[in-house]
Amino acid sequence: MSGTRRTRGRPRDPEADEAIMKAALELFVERGLEGASIEQIAKRAGVAKVTVYRRWSSKEDLLTQAIEHARALVPEDDLWAEARPDAGRLLDSWVHTLGDARFRAVLAQLIGSSVTQPALLATYREQFIEPRRRLILAALKRARDGDDGDDDLNTVIDMVVGAAMYRMLIGPDDPEAGRDYLTGLLRQAERLLGPP
Amino acid sequence: MSGTRRTRGRPRDPEADEAIMKAALELFVERGLEGASIEQIAKRAGVAKVTVYRRWSSKEDLLTQAIEHARALVPEDDLWAEARPDAGRLLDSWVHTLGDARFRAVLAQLIGSSVTQPALLATYREQFIEPRRRLILAALKRARDGDDGDDDLNTVIDMVVGAAMYRMLIGPDDPEAGRDYLTGLLRQAERLLGPP
Amino acid sequence: MSGTRRTRGRPRDPEADEAIMKAALELFVERGLEGASIEQIAKRAGVAKVTVYRRWSSKEDLLTQAIEHARALVPEDDLWAEARPDAGRLLDSWVHTLGDARFRAVLAQLIGSSVTQPALLATYREQFIEPRRRLILAALKRARDGDDGDDDLNTVIDMVVGAAMYRMLIGPDDPEAGRDYLTGLLRQAERLLGPP
Amino acid sequence: MSGTRRTRGRPRDPEADEAIMKAALELFVERGLEGASIEQIAKRAGVAKVTVYRRWSSKEDLLTQAIEHARALVPEDDLWAEARPDAGRLLDSWVHTLGDARFRAVLAQLIGSSVTQPALLATYREQFIEPRRRLILAALKRARDGDDGDDDLNTVIDMVVGAAMYRMLIGPDDPEAGRDYLTGLLRQAERLLGPP
């Protein structure tokens, strides 16, 4: 009755997919693109190497899918999915994310690997970053009645997000990049968004 | 006065140092931290592996020093070393740097490798980035007579530099991050630096 | 009856064994014990180094087995395996062997390496030399009805074989050690085996 | 006044020659041609590597000369230099030499190295072996009044010397190759030298 015909032979173990993607993401975060070898991924997932290769043609494919898969598991995403989310809670969420070492590790690894493998970072940007930017842009346009061009608003977003990421990725390791710093950024942004 | 006694035996070949650091930096840019193996560095430099190991105890030491060394070779640095450099030329220099794929590759790799090896990025920050920031900060303070706190000025610098780097490292690959984009950033910065 | 369970995983490639032992023997003959490095053996056999190390724990083990293996491939051995081989054909075989540069090289290398590594020569002696000596001894005893002690017969064999090898290994390089020389040796041996 | 003009600069240390040749010979005996590296020879002689290379152009040159040099130091040689040495004492000498592990090691290494480097063994043969053979041949001819050809006598010498060396170099390691064995060989030789 169901549309999808079952294939012949032994079916794939669905738990393996889960375990492999989990292990892949963990290793990528911990040791980067090179450190996340199929060998290690298979070992950590408790799976034979062929089992990985049968499902994904390359490490990059696997990681891309693992990133997409992981996104669906993050409950916080729901907040960003709301049409008009609460600004305070978004700030909290943003502070929380930026302070998370795991997040920093993922993003740093993605940027590093983008030199030889741009697809991963592109996936991440489209999956995580762009939706959030679009949400913020829409909120700003609502607040401003659209009297500024998108370009200017986008530049302001770039400045806020860019400063935060710059601080997190490159800036000195002082733990200053917390709520106070973000609040300062937003205060400056308000001036840019106010009347000239 | 000198007092430093020359050591016995054949002195180390200074050309080898040069060749090794050059090869190391090239490979790091091309293939990242893992791809820059001592084996390949030595081969490209036309040097025996021991010759590398004699001078540097680890790949990270080598790369750190290679980055420091490379900085001294960049003539453009002179511009930034001037007490009161010309703003237009600085902007040109900045545009040129941000548009350079090599620069992007180095910085991206450094950020990626900072997860497991923070020293490299720290060296780069202290050698390249901080001096430029200090110069800009001083210029801004001169212009503003110091009526703003350092924190605010630093935040503005973060926003400009951060936005530029964000665009270069993460942002969509459109080649928009050129002179026009930077000019837009600076225009916004002027507003932040003007009277509230 | 067999009981030997096949082990799991991919079985070892029997052609690799063959190629490795062949390459090892060739290199040993050409360049001696030291020249026959695992690195070169693997390269010549078209095989990865691990593949060698998986099978043999040391170079000496490998060469010992290679010598044993090579013996089984020499068809001439069949002649010596016959119960009552034809004396003329044995002489031909002996002349042929002594004139073979390869044979001289193997034996010379084995003797040289026996100083630091006696096992190789011992294997060779037991595999090649002793069987032939036993065969000759048996033939002599048949001919003489056993009225001499083994010691005397063995001494005569020593004298014939020893003279031939001495000529081949140490003696001046004149190509005299051919059929005439061996025939002369055997004529002298007949006198020793005849009535006193 | 004297004919030989002293050259300029510091004269070579004559003790160095001695020490180097001694060390070279020792290492050759202990570890063979490959093991007797200039590095090790210099270290054991307590001398810099250049000091060795300045005097000899190659390892083989050095060893050849070391062998020649060593011969002059062996007092036993005087016995063989006598016109009509005492047969009993010669036998003693022979037994002593064949039983000496050092002698075996030298000869075995020389034979092994002759595959790639025949000069060493040739020197040894001409310096040590041939003179002794000539002496024995002369003695036999004196005793026999020359009624046999040289060839036959040489063959008998080959058989005795060959058997002894075969036993020492290849034969089973039983310590049988002592005085009794040699005496047996000589007894057999007497039969060959007697009337047909």
Add this chain to the structure above:
DNA sequence: GAATAAGCGAGACGGTACGTCCCGTCTTAGC
């Protein structure tokens, strides 16, 4: 119920890099 087919763990395969050691050559300072 037997045949077929695909998934699975295990492990061998060729290849590359590791960091160390030693080789013979070279290039310096010091006597």
Add this chain to the structure above:
DNA sequence: GCTAAGACGGGACGTACCGTCTCGCTTATTC
């Protein structure tokens, strides 16, 4: 000009992983 010291390019060492491959076994579908 000799000496000791030590750097040089080259190459082998034995180990560890890499991604690919090839086994025997297991599990499911199909005939």
